[in-house]
Amino acid sequence: MRFVTTAKTERDPIDVHVGARLRLVRTSRRLSLEELGRQIGVTYQQIQKYETGSNRVSAATLFRISQLFEISPTFFFEGLAADGSQDEAAMPSPEVVQSSLALGRIPDGEIRHRLRLLIDALAPTQAR
Numbered sequence: 620m621r622f623v624t625t626a627k628t629e630r631d632p633i634d635v636h637v638g639a640r641l642r643l644v645r646t647s648r649r650l651s652l653e654e655l656g657r658q659i660g661v662t663y664q665q666i667q668k669y670e671t672g673s674n675r676v677s678a679a680t681l682f683r684i685s686q687l688f689e690i691s692p693t694f695f696f697e698g699l700a701a702d703g704s705q706d707e708a709a710m711p712s713p714e715v716v717q718s719s720l721a722l723g724r725i726p727d728g729e730i731r732h733r734l735r736l737l738i739d740a741l742a743p744t745q746a747r
Contacts, residue, residue, distance in 0.1 A: 627717070633696075633703050635672030640695045642670040644688050647717035659683050689724070 645655055652663035659680060668674035676684070676695075685692040709710075718738075724729045 620659050630672040631675070633699065634675050637676055637695045638670040638672040640697070641666075641676070641684065643713055644671075644690065644694070644720070646679055647720060648688065655684075655687075658687055688720070690720070693694050
């Protein structure tokens with residue numbers, strides 16, 4: 620597979636995707652740019668640049684952000700197409716992410732399972 624590099628003035632689609640996923644998880648947790656920046660040791664302007672893909676998030680910073688949000692670093696790469704472009708159809712809504720993250724923070728597995736069954740029961744079924 621051959622990877623295409625972008626000019627210095629262009630934003631790399633992977634950086635844009637990672638930034639969009641960062642914005643999604645940050646807003647779903649109702650965390651401000653300033654608060655996230657303070658917690659990982661950067662300015663809110665730097666967080667903005669990460670979220671727009673203007674600046675690349677280093678591996679160390681991405682790991683710290685993952686630890687802060689208690690998610691896997693792979694979360695930021697989910698929904699990337701094989702060529703590195705963003706698959707818009709794979710991007711969940713902020714509500715879906717917020718609900719999923721909240722469900723994952725429930726320590727009791729039995730309660731998580733029962734809540735999942737409740738959600739499944741309330742969701743409309745797809746016509747076959």
